[in-house]
Amino acid sequence: MRTKKLPGGIRETNLEEAEKMRRCYDAFSIICREQGYKRVDFPILCYYELFQGKAWIEDQEIIKLIDYDGKILSLRPDMTILAARYAALNHDNEEQMKLFYEGKVFRNSFNSQINREENQFGLEIFGPKGAETDCELISGCYNLLRKVGATDLKIFVGHSRILRGLLRALKLNEDLVNKLILVLNQRRFREADEMLCDIEGGDRIMELIGQLDRADSIDTAIETIREIASHISDEDNNYSRTFELIESLEEMKKQGMDSYIKCDLLDSGGFKYYDGLVFSAYCREGVGKIAKGGRYDSLMESLGRPMGAGGFAVYWDVLRKKEELLC
Amino acid sequence: MLKVAISKGRVAKVLADIGRRKDNCLEILSKESRKLSFYDEKYDITYMLVKPSDLPKYLEYGAADIGIVGNDVLLESGIKAIEVMELNIGKCVMAFAGMREHEFFLEDRTRIATKYPNITKGYLEERGLHCEIVKLEGSVELAPVLGLSDVIVDIVETGATLEANGLVVYESFLNVNSRLVANVTSFRLKKERIQEFAKVLAEGGIGVNDKWTIL
Numbered sequence: 344m345r346t347k348k349l350p351g352g353i354r355e356t357n358l359e360e361a362e363k364m365r366r367c368y369d370a371f372s373i374i375c376r377e378q379g380y381k382r383v384d385f386p387i388l389c390y391y392e393l394f395q396g397k398a399w400i401e402d403q404e405i406i407k408l409i410d411y412d413g414k415i416l417s418l419r420p421d422m423t424i425l426a427a428r429y430a431a432l433n434h435d436n437e438e439q440m441k442l443f444y445e446g447k448v449f450r451n452s453f454n455s456q457i458n459r460e461e462n463q464f465g466l467e468i469f470g471p472k473g474a475e476t477d478c479e480l481i482s483g484c485y486n487l488l489r490k491v492g493a494t495d496l497k498i499f500v501g502h503s504r505i506l507r508g509l510l511r512a513l514k515l516n517e518d519l520v521n522k523l524i525l526v527l528n529q530r531r532f533r534e535a536d537e538m539l540c541d542i543e544g545g546d547r548i549m550e551l552i553g554q555l556d557r558a559d560s561i562d563t564a565i566e567t568i569r570e571i572a573s574h575i576s577d578e579d580n581n582y583s584r585t586f587e588l589i590e591s592l593e594e595m596k597k598q599g600m601d602s603y604i605k606c607d608l609l610d611s612g613g614f615k616y617y618d619g620l621v622f623s624a625y626c627r628e629g630v631g632k633i634a635k636g637g638r639y640d641s642l643m644e645s646l647g648r649p650m651g652a653g654g655f656a657v658y659w660d661v662l663r664k665k666e667e668l669l670c
Numbered sequence: 671m672l673k674v675a676i677s678k679g680r681v682a683k684v685l686a687d688i689g690r691r692k693d694n695c696l697e698i699l700s701k702e703s704r705k706l707s708f709y710d711e712k713y714d715i716t717y718m719l720v721k722p723s724d725l726p727k728y729l730e731y732g733a734a735d736i737g738i739v740g741n742d743v744l745l746e747s748g749i750k751a752i753e754v755m756e757l758n759i760g761k762c763v764m765a766f767a768g769m770r771e772h773e774f775f776l777e778d779r780t781r782i783a784t785k786y787p788n789i790t791k792g793y794l795e796e797r798g799l800h801c802e803i804v805k806l807e808g809s810v811e812l813a814p815v816l817g818l819s820d821v822i823v824d825i826v827e828t829g830a831t832l833e834a835n836g837l838v839v840y841e842s843f844l845n846v847n848s849r850l851v852a853n854v855t856s857f858r859l860k861k862e863r864i865q866e867f868a869k870v871l872a873e874g875g876i877g878v879n880d881k882w883t884i885l
Contacts, residue, residue, distance in 0.1 A: 499858055530752045532882040553881060559861075607858070625855050631732065632855065 364462060364659055368445045370491055371464050371657075375443040378483070380466055383442045385425040387449075391415035399424060399616040399642070404450045406459060418449035422465060423616065423639065423654055430469040431648035439470040465636070467654030472640060474587075474594035476651060477620050481595065484624055484634055484655045485603055493633060493662060498603055498624050500595075501610030502588045503617045503637065505568070508581030509551060512574055513542050524611050527552060548574065555608040561592050564606035584619055591620055616642040622655070633662045672715045672863045675734035677722040677743075681848055684759050685738070688874035695870055715867075726751070735856035736864055742825055742846045746786050752857040755868045756878040757848040760827075764789060765842035767832050768814050768821040774840035776801065776821075783813030784823040793843055811835040850877070 391407055406418040422444055434440040445464035488496055510520045526535050539545030551571045558567035568589055575582045595604055612621030621637035636655020643652045676682050689696035695713040707718045726747035728734040740760055780801040784790050787805045794801055804819055813819040825846055826839055852864055871877035
């Protein structure tokens with residue numbers, strides 16, 4: 344019997360959960376290696392300057408520490424940015440660089456009553472751009488999740504530029520665009536309508552947004568994007584990037600991926616570094632998203648090494664609730 | 671199976687009335703019972719009666735696929751949920767109110783008593799203000815009367831309670847009513863079932879079926 348009160352602690356993973364996670368990660372590693380991916384380990388402690396002022400992740404979400412020499416460090420809040428930095432340093436040709444990883448990320452926005460950590464595994468592809476690479480990413484996510492036992496999967500495909508491009512066409516300020524995107528992601532159409540009621544052209548844009556919302560299959564999405572494209576502002580290449588989505592959707596249909604793909608054209612992806620195709624995976628009766636990914640070519644440009652880039656992360660803490668996991 | 675969370679009180683009563691009138695999936699709600707959760711085998715729906723302020727948690731954690739609750743509760747909770755349909759139940763406004771004889775003026779030193787600190791703070795931030803907010807659980811109308819606050823933020827329906835306590839509405843800033851909302855995952859995976867349920871509400875006369883409704 345304990346005679347002393349233990350100091351408070353953040354929740355540990357219990358023995359059974361830890362074993363299950365290890366088996367899943369091992370299964371994931373085998374699958375990735377078979378497909379030519381190489382394992383990479385990212386440091387848990389990073390310099391905060393990698394994220395500072397970039398708006399890729401909300402500043403208040405980043406857990407910061409002060410080093411002995413006064414430099415600000417952070418616990419890694421995200422793997423993709425670190426993977427991008429690795430590729431910018433180490434990849435300098437047109438060939439594909441395929442990486443996979445596993446580990447924890449740390450953010451203040453996670454359930455801080457339990458912990459501020461999230462267990463993830465994922466993969467990133469650098470090098471070529473185009474519809475085939477987009478399909479490789481999405482089919483890679485789908486096949487990987489099925490192999491670890493997550494069945495009845497549906498993947499929802501969106502694009503970070505379409506909604507933003509439509510709203511930018513109204514010459515709105517960035518804050519208002521971001522607020523509208525948050526509201527529209529939750530289908531709070533009436534609220535968005537009220538916010539745009541005094542804006543010239545607002546009515547028409549809301550009609551187009553309604554059309555986007557209804558386009559949930561690959562075929563209707565392609566048709567709808569073609570119809571509304573002329574209304575998308577070409578600031579930041581929003582207009583031209585939108586047509587890349589059409590090419591990717593057509594390729595997905597050609598590869599028979601429409602059996603598990605739906606479209607959600609109001610999904611902008613969440614992370615601000617996504618600048619093209621975005622996608623999320625859900626299981627039947629699962630709790631929440633089990634994986635999320637997208638393209639982030641602009642992130643590579645901002646690091647001084649333009650190249651195609653895309654990837655996805657699987658959220659182990661959500662996936663582990665699936666009882667039928669094979670691992 | 672579809673899991674439906676319903677706010678106890680007025681919302682549950684209105685749905686039970688619709689269930690009484692027609693042969694539909696709400697019929698089970700019209701049967702008197704002290705149970706808080708019951709399964710309708712015919713329609714494969716589980717209903718749960720929950721406290722309105724708790725309903726967002728049921729949605730957030732996936733214990734419910736859809737819920738019927740006021741948008742004041744939803745906005746205050748801050749959860750992300752998909753708004754499927756607006757309902758003609760519990761229509762009111764969120765407003766600043768205070769003593770009839772006082773002049774309404776919002777500045778950084780204003781003290782505001784409210785049950786809705788998050789909504790209030792959000793509205794003030796948009797106006798560039800940083801007032802002091804005092805969170806109360808109930809009888810908010812007493813706060814300016816007893817000098818606890820300068821003004822209050824509360825939902826106002828007819829204004830009768832305010833008037834009875836010597837208060838008036840200064841300024842309303844948000845329309846409030848009940849909404850049918852969905853858990854983000856359930857909306858993606860059970861969309862057809864959710865839309866069927868929404869149609870029942872629309873046919874029952876409480877669902878607003880307009881261009882903004884996801885049907």
